[in-house]
Amino acid sequence: MVHLNFNRWLTKRVVELNFLSGQGVVDVACGTLGLSVLGFLVFGRRRKVKGTASDGSSSLPTHLCRYFSLAEIKAATQNFSQSFIVGVGGFGHVYKGHIDGRATPVAIKRLKPESSQGAHEFKTEIELLSQLRHRHLVSLIGYCTDKNEMILVYDYMARGTLADHLYHTDNPPLSWGQRLQICIGAARGLRYLHSDAQGTIIHRDVKSTNILLDEKWVAKVSDFGLSKMGTTTMSKTHISTAVKGSFGYLDPEYYRRQQLTVKSDVYSFGVVLCEVLCARPAVVHAVETRQMNLAEWTKSCHRDGELDQIIDPNMKGKIETECLNKYVEIAMSCIDDSGMERPSMNDVVRGLEFALQQHQNCGERNNEDAFATVPGCATNESVQCISETIFSEINDPNGR
Template sequence: MFAFNLPFFFLFFSTITTTIQPYKATDRVFLNCGSNSNSNSNSESDKRWEGDEHSKFVPSNINTTSFSSVPDDADSSIDDLPYSTARFFNTTPFTYTFPVSSQGPKFLRLHFYPTLYIHRNAYDDLNTERSFFSVSSNGYSLLTNFSAFFAAAFLAKTHSSAGINIPHVPRVVKEFLIYVKDTQILNVTFTPSRNSLAFINGIEIVSVPENLYFKDKGLKYVGTNNGPVIDSNTALENIYRLNMGREQISVKDDTGMYRSWDQDNNYVHGAATGLTTTYHSPIMYTKETPSYTAPELVYQTQRSMGNQSDKHNLTWILPVDSGFYYLLRLHFCNIIPQYTKEGDVSFRIFINNQTVEQEADVFHWTQGSGYPVYKDYIVFVNDTEGRRSIQDLWLAMHPNPSHEESGDAYLNGLEVFKLSINNSVAGPNPEPSFTTTPTVSPNPVLGFWTTPTVKGNKQQTPYVVIIVGIAEALVFLSFLAFIVFKRRRQAKHYSAANDRSSARCRRLSLKEVKAATDEFNDSFVIGKGGFGKVYKGCMNKATTIVAIKRLDSSSRQGFQEFRTEIEMLSKLRHVQLVSLIGYCDDEGEMILVYDYMAHGTLREHLYSTSKPPMSWKKRLDICIGVAKGLHYLHSDGKRAIIHGDVKSTNILLDENWVAKLSDFGLSKLCSEDQSKKHVSTGVKGSVGYIDPEYCWTQQLTKKSDVYSFGVVLFEVLCARPVIDAGLRDEQVNLAEWGKACHRKGTLIEIIDPKLSGEIAPGCLRKFGDVASKCLHEEGSERPAMEEVVWRLEFALQLQEDAEKVDGPKTTDKNQELSFII
């Protein structure tokens, strides 16, 4: 039983009654574009859509700068309003002007239905696949060179993977928050791209309570002490609005602002989906969390960790555009009966691997069960590839270790907004790709990948050059993508645990990893790389020796590399590739566990080492092994892989001196399509090994790996760093110096002195030929790895033949010159 005094009773009563009082918007505009009549919505009965044909919101020259149209064959599952008509704009900008009753924040929603439309003055239909345009409002750039067709393709794909039934070509709703100032005018301008048309089906404008999203003083910044404020000079785009644990909440069940709340199922990471709970009592709103904040249905349902809390984090992965700040609003309300007081449940909250709450206790924040509260966090998502691209935004929870008796964590709702930078929230269009990203659902309908939101596709991917004639190419892409869809239908997000191939790579608990490394004792450290420290550990009751790589908080690598490494290695098994045993992502950690390589890296045996020198034949065997590993990666037609970071420290040697390629954090899937054998990406890699052509074009190809391998060949031959600033200018870069010596026939002068008397003349000539061919400036002139393998094997045969006849013998300068001439 609750015990309360009289004032509390009145507070309780008032909060009950406010739950049935929706927000009364002072501005409510529903414009049905392309229509000449007014109609009520069937599914949203209080919406009255006004046709724009004779509206006060359009310019007087509407008939010369635009025209209306109707779908050629509308999907019966699509609402008539506002999708049964559309307005198309010609080559000039077209502006809708909306007077509003007062200044303040307004929701601006743009409705698009990209399908074939009837052209009243031509024989051909209007194809929205070829429609690209920009949208601005009150000085903010909202969309740039936007394709509603691409966005709809992404939406269809990701909803299909989540098991949601939607039309083949879905509608798209883009939602923005614009603060209208004292002019009390909201302008929306559509600007067609060159040789293209713009179109729109419907426009909504709904006022928002002044302090619901703007001027919030309770912001907490992630990874920094300060950041942007959300005020009248900020525009926002809604990216996600999720109802945790239960069904979608439609706009008619919102609190008067017509927001839709999507299911979170498609964003929960891995198998640790937790428990879902439902609360049947009224929600008791407060002054701090008024009744319009979120519907009761958001706070009456939740996703909690339950009995899985000792094994995993509860994690959501949210792909977003990089290069922007994001507002994350987390909605909480305790609805679990066994928790009744402060201290019963306490948990940690992580955003992008950074702790934002050490002891989140909803009872500490509220008056008790049934009372809602929200917390706001702002995080910046970096441009890790040197340009705007898709990046994962991680939200995770785990019970506070100091409160193990509670062992739980939960979340009721989540809203994510992109904040404007330089008056823009516009991101790039989705990029057609054969590469299915592991962080999102890889079963496309039309051959693309992205993540949808409650308002259609709010997520966009890296920049793409738009060509008007892209429609024919899309048909081909669609067919190929459908094959991928059939093959990988069950996958939802990035998760090695969800991938069938990941049966060979298991998820480890942090407890297991700590036990294997004696709580990450420094005495267990055997190396340090770009990712972080590498520990030698023992698992399976000390019967298995492993190498454990743990992310360093100061590392420039992070989620992308961690994700890619698991995605790649969980699918690959080859004698020349290092084996991934498992991974751990508990409590914000990112840890990878591999087979232990007893002889360490190749570089450790070449220079700056006290280890005994390797023989020439052993070096040749190692080079051949690495070449075979790269050939394996490059030759799988369905999932060819570009390693992206071939270097001597990423070549490991096991107890039998078998070479194994490692570190797949920069790897990329590569298309076998003849027209696209590269991956466009910001330049990444290791100085001295990076393909110059890759630097110029920012297009990573298999031949980029070939170039890097050519550098390794000269590194093996000469046993010196690939960049040595202490040498003369022409000798600083080993690749350039090695090629120059090969051209002049003087390789003998720069080989490792420890190899004196070991290399047969024919073998040295052939080895130098292979290395130089790999380092050709033009990638098209470099050999494929298959050719590299047999050329190196031929070099080894020449070495063995020479040893059978004369024993090992090294060429002198004159002998080598004779081979070149």
């Protein structure tokens, strides 16, 4: 009875939001197909257990999710106090809260009432994260639907987003070793989605603000509201779907053909790699036209032998030359115009691990906060560039 009521409630919300946003009944039908399955996933079992396999994936039974009353959510956030807001996104505000007698810090994401796509994202987030457990994916603790609210409760990530430590911030710059470790962690999370989860999952909104960092700087991929799930063989095919994502990270091939593949995530991750190297956002509006799109600007500089001009000044002289060349090679291959030419996330993980090994061999300790110029490290003159073709066709700046 409980999950039947939830199905009715969510169906009503999907219909209302689709009507308000001018979408057709096709979206409603698609959205309701998985409701009975979702009811089982969400409400089937709620007991609390612990355990993680050695490869980072969960050794626990899946489909575990906890229901919170609105009173519990309000108590955790002091009635959604503005002082508790730790993030704002397309979905709504994110609050830091405490549950279980204030013993457990959590992140609480509350849907904005006017969000036209919130019901779909809310359903997708619960449907996927109730099944997934991995060291490099943010864990969903539970949700709340009291009084037509749509609220999700996650593990709290104390260090915030990757973007918080790259630009527009007062945080001290990350060392190159930290950046590599974070990139490797996020890449492992995406590799799990693409090849190790039950069926291939395409995230569809990979970006630096959706890579979160816990107290120990472990990277975790978050925000699965736009994700698509397919078969285990989908990595060799595609899903025909309307283009959604965030401007600056959209795969141009997906944009042109409206065919989503795992290589679309690879492209977006390549943009993140450019952000990490350059400490610049994916899109900058207050510069000349060629510099607006970071991915295209990076490819242009790489082609013209000018990559040293856009590397984060904090990193100059602190990255071993071979390590930098390997990292740039990976990033450029990820943002290749052709999806067929892009590596798999497994290849990306291996390449980044090799780059980290080269960096460690250069003498930096993993936990080093600040360090002097390392002998044999890349300078402006030693950055090697290879010709790349330039492509830029993404014109819609609205993203999600």
